[in-house]
Amino acid sequence: xxxxxxxxxxxxxxxxxxxxxxxxxxxxxxxxxxxxxxxxxxxxxxxxxxxxxxxxxxxxxxxxxxxxxxxxxxxxxxxxxxxxxxxxxxxxxxxxxxxxxxxxxxxxxxxxxxxxxxxxxxxxxxxxxxxxxxxxxxxxxxxxxxxxxxxxxxxxxxxxxxxxxxxxxxxxxxxxxxxxxxxxxxxxxxxxxxxxxxxxxxxxxxxxxxxxxxxxxxxxxxxxxxxxxxxxxxxxxxxxxxxxxxxxxxxxxxxxxxxxxxxxx
Numbered sequence: 001x002x003x004x005x006x007x008x009x010x011x012x013x014x015x016x017x018x019x020x021x022x023x024x025x026x027x028x029x030x031x032x033x034x035x036x037x038x039x040x041x042x043x044x045x046x047x048x049x050x051x052x053x054x055x056x057x058x059x060x061x062x063x064x065x066x067x068x069x070x071x072x073x074x075x076x077x078x079x080x081x082x083x084x085x086x087x088x089x090x091x092x093x094x095x096x097x098x099x100x101x102x103x104x105x106x107x108x109x110x111x112x113x114x115x116x117x118x119x120x121x122x123x124x125x126x127x128x129x130x131x132x133x134x135x136x137x138x139x140x141x142x143x144x145x146x147x148x149x150x151x152x153x154x155x156x157x158x159x160x161x162x163x164x165x166x167x168x169x170x171x172x173x174x175x176x177x178x179x180x181x182x183x184x185x186x187x188x189x190x191x192x193x194x195x196x197x198x199x200x201x202x203x204x205x206x207x208x209x210x211x212x213x214x215x216x217x218x219x220x221x222x223x224x225x226x227x228x229x230x231x232x233x234x235x236x237x238x239x240x241x242x243x244x245x246x247x248x249x250x251x252x253x254x255x256x257x258x259x260x261x262x263x264x265x
Contacts, residue, residue, distance in 0.1 A: 005029075008222050009229060012253035015222050016261040019215045026221035033228040034193075038186045040235035045181040048238075051115070051170035053163070055099075059117065060163045062096040063151045076148035078103050080165065085138040087119050089148070103148070117166065124169050131180060134173030141168040189231050196247065197224045200254040207258035223254040 007014050008029070018026075063076070078089035091104040100116040102109040110116040110127035118125040123137045143165045150158035201220045204211070211219075230246035233239065 008225055012223065012226075012256040013260040015219055015253070015257045018222060019219060019261075021218055023214070023218055026218045026225070029225055030193075030221060030228065033225060033232060034190070037189060037228050037232040037235060038182075040232055041185050041189070042182050044235050044238060045178045045185065049178050049181040050174040051167075051177065053167050055115065056163050056167035056170060058096070058099055059094075059101050059166045060151065060159055062094045062099060062101060063148060063162070064154060064159075065096075066092075066094050066152065076152055079147040079149075080138070080143065080145060080162075082143055082145050086121050087138075088121075092148070117169065126169060126173050128177060128180075133176045133180060136169050136172045141165070141172065143168060185235075189228070192247070193224065193227055193231075196227045196250050197221065200224050200250055203251065203254050204258045207255060208261055211258070211261065219257055220254060223257055224250045226250050226253055 004018065007017070066076075076089075076092060078087060078092060080087055087104055089104065091102075091106070093103070093105055093109055094101040098114050100109050100111060100114050102116070102118045104121065105118065108118055108125060108127075110118075110130060110132075112129050114127075114129065116127040118127070122139075123135055125135050126133050144157075144161040146158040146161040146165065148162075151162045197220065200223055201217070204216055204220055226249045227246045230242050230249060234242035234246065
């Protein structure tokens with residue numbers, strides 16, 4: 001099997017030697033590599049696609065830097081009461097660089113490529129882009145009282161409590177966020193693999209029309225295997241540029257494979 005793997009990845013002109021393989025063999029190769037790709041993708045997303053304490057601090061800075069259009073300090077009489085686990089006061093929407101904080105707003109605020117935190121009376125609703133990643137009731141987190149007025153003024157305790165409040169909300173949805181990215185990346189990888197497989201199959205007909213379909217299909221699967229291999233490397237080494245290589249290599253391999261097949265008995 002290792003020798004077969006070496007030929008598939010390093011000697012595409014010899015892939016034609018496997019024309020007698022049972023169809024389950026190339027399919028098994030593909031399923032194994034897809035599993036490795038998903039595993040590497042899972043590790044990558046769990047380690048990187050999570051909200052951090054530093055991101056929570058950005059919301060603190062956002063509140064502190066908020067001014068009205070006339071450049072006067074707005075009145076922010078909103079507050080969090082840890083006794084009732086409620087956000088009280090007026091409504092206000094803070095918009096910064098790729099972050100949105102909506103407090104007591106009747107509408108949900110979210111935007112593409114933005115992290116959006118909607119603080120409602122009893123719960124928070126978080127979005128990443130247009131995707132809702134979680135709803136958290138305040139009673140499920142332990143937090144201390146703070147007022148937005150004091151946060152804006154830079155009061156030490158309120159700034160600390162507000163930042164911890166936001167981070168605890170993040171911590172509640174981090175596993176959801178990672179899961180969303182894992183599913184999205186894995187599903188996208190599968191869709192592109194199918195697209196590559198179909199393209200290579202069509203390309204093989206132009207390169208060598210006489211080959212039987214059952215032979216052609218297993219050889220094309222072997223050629224397309226290289227896409228998943230390079231996608232696995234991209235996730236494993238966090239090298240996004242390898243994703244482009246993954247799209248090119250199968251096309252190159254199918255051309256080398258089928259242009260070197262003269263006759264199949």
